[in-house]
Amino acid sequence: MTGLLVFWVIFALMMTGLYVTIAHDNLIKKVVGLGILQVSVFMLYIAIANVRGAAIPILKEGESLYSNPLPHVLILTAIVVGIATVALALALVIRIRERFGTIEEAALESAARDWSER
């Protein structure tokens, strides 16, 4: 059971991110919440790849046990793709703010309605 505790802690972090994304109206907070969720998913992958007592997967003499390199590759690229998509999300937030004057979801709905009626 203690071996699974690590995953449960990661799930708790993941759910914190999900909570922020759902519960808050502010778009910046939603982006930050998604970021927390994303990093927690990275942790899950790296935790699955981890082997107790193993070495960093850079091959060298006298070492036979390595951590699983495949999830490392997946997450490495996911992090950089993540920053690119976050940048895109933030660019959208800036444009929304410029057009509707707010980034709060509730206010945004009425602002968008006004704008479409204009």
Add this chain to the structure above:
Amino acid sequence: MRDLFAVIMLSGIYSLIAASLFITMDAADVAFTEAAVGAGVSTLLLLKTLALVDRHESTGPTRPGLAITVVIATGALLAYGTLDMHPFGETHTPSNDHIAAYYLENSIEDTGVPNVVTSILASYRGFDTLGELIVIFTAGIGVIVLLGQTGTSDSEIRPAMRQHLVLRVVSKILIPFIMLFAFYVQFHGEYGPGGGFQAGVIFASAVILYSILFGPEAARSVFSNATTRILAVSGVLLFACTGIVSMLKGKAFLDYSALAEDPVSGQLLGILLVELGVGITVAAVLIRVFLEFDERRWQPDDQRGQS
């Protein structure tokens, strides 16, 4: 917490702690990337956005009941799913015994690269990496389309950080070393932690630091819009052309063994070229994205229509 500045700083700290956690779980390459991207560039972009929107959230959580229900239900399902999983740190799990064992055994013979993460990234799963590079490239285009049409940048030139003498002197000394380190990470990625993704981010962060301290005009004089555009495209092209050349030489797409007489040195050459392509595109896209965020001024659509 209503103050978004504090929220953003905390999320940066969270990324940094996650990076140190990755180190303790033997994922050096990942930790490297997370520290540079999550704690560095990502925090910076969020702060740049905050300069253009309101600093404070107007209300607290609006749907706490719904959110808590969804979160608990999802969390419980996930935890239930772990009951069939192997405990943390076990040697023989399905994910470790499957194809990863093959990579660890054959990386040296197939590609001559001791850093297995690099050999998988650039060679075994090169097709994946090409796809992800194109995602980054596309996201960069998206940001340019959304923010880049401001036309003439307004005459309002900020004093940048001209008054911060200590910062300016220290970073003037640091920036060349950061760039040198980026090249080291780029070309030593086969033997130590590192590679094109990390090098691109580190190089970009050197330029970003320069831009913060000496103003975006100074950075633009080296990395103009045309330069970053050409660099971003040429990185992707370099990657794809390496694949096409290996096709023309009679092997599969991105099978670098065809690039030289000896398959292993062909692989080494291919990995070097592909990582270079990745590094160039990532650096160019991040520099351009930051400059777009940096030069954006507060301008509501109404005013733009009138002027």
